[in-house]
């Protein structure tokens with residue numbers, strides 16, 4: 001995949017332009033950037049602050065403050081689960097699922113994005129300890145270690161050898177998976193799961209002082225990391241947050257089939273007033289709006305405002321809580 005074929009999509013076509021709200025140091029954004037690289041897409045990057053307030057981002061999302069967020073016209077995709085699904089839908093070739101294992105790989109990705117990523121955050125926060133800037137430690141501590149975060153940070157620091165042991169076992173399995181010389185996790189072609197596994201490893205390599213030495217014990221992983229880095233990030237050009245908001249205002253969201261799912265466990269139906277928030281409480285603001293449509297995988301709500309017009313905000317169902325208000 002070193003020979004990139006970039007999408008012919010004209011950057012002036014603002015309706016279908018892919019805008020990623022992100023910042024360079026974010027590992028979860030790195031997952032999305034690698035995914036854009038796998039698809040060889042052209043995209044615009046809006047750099048957002050690393051800690052709240054993020055008023056120009058939350059104006060679009062209705063309160064969701066995490067990184068990254070993808071915008072296409074007046075459609076706003078929160079969480080990389082939604083972002084990857086939408087990229088696969090709009091740009092199916094090359095596919096994120098080059099083998100016949102998409103269901104299995106979605107299941108595995110709930111672990112890479114959940115327990116594995118959380119473990120990498122604990123290692124990075126725990127190893128940085130007192131060196132972390134206070135506002136950053138407080139914000140990320142609350143998000144990833146819970147309301148009692150200061151205690152959690154101290155525990156992560158003293159438990160570093162244990163946390164490293166928890167990381168070693170899955171890295172050993174990944175190394176074994178790559179042991180037959182394959183270029184990527186499922187074979188010759190990169191898949192979504194490569195980006196999903198990679199972001200946690202990119203994070204410990206770059207932000208844990210002992211990360212490079214730790215990873216040097218896994219030759220297959222180091223070779224695979226180089227293959228992923230060679231894919232690149234597609235074709236990125238910068239954009240201001242103000243221009244992104246102007247694009248949302250200038251366009252209408254894509255129309256969606258507002259059919260009712262009679263088996264929806266919560267009885268959700270179009271037109272209901274709802275809020276959506278991450279299932280694990282990190283003290284984050286729920287996003288309120290009118291339900292447009294839900295599937296087993298996604299919930300879409302509509303928001304209107306003088307500053308953004310009408311937008312559709314999309315969230316995954318898995319990992320998010322929908323409340324009827």
Ligand SMILES: N[C@@H](CCC(=O)N[C@@H](CS)C(=O)NCC(=O)O)C(=O)O
Pocket residue numbers: 026027028029050051052065066067068078079080081113143
């Ligand atoms: N499940 C989310 C996780 C997003 C996430 O936790 N991102 C980190 C960035 S690495 C974050 O938002 N940190 C706090 C922030 O950027 O304000 C996803 O897959 O997009």
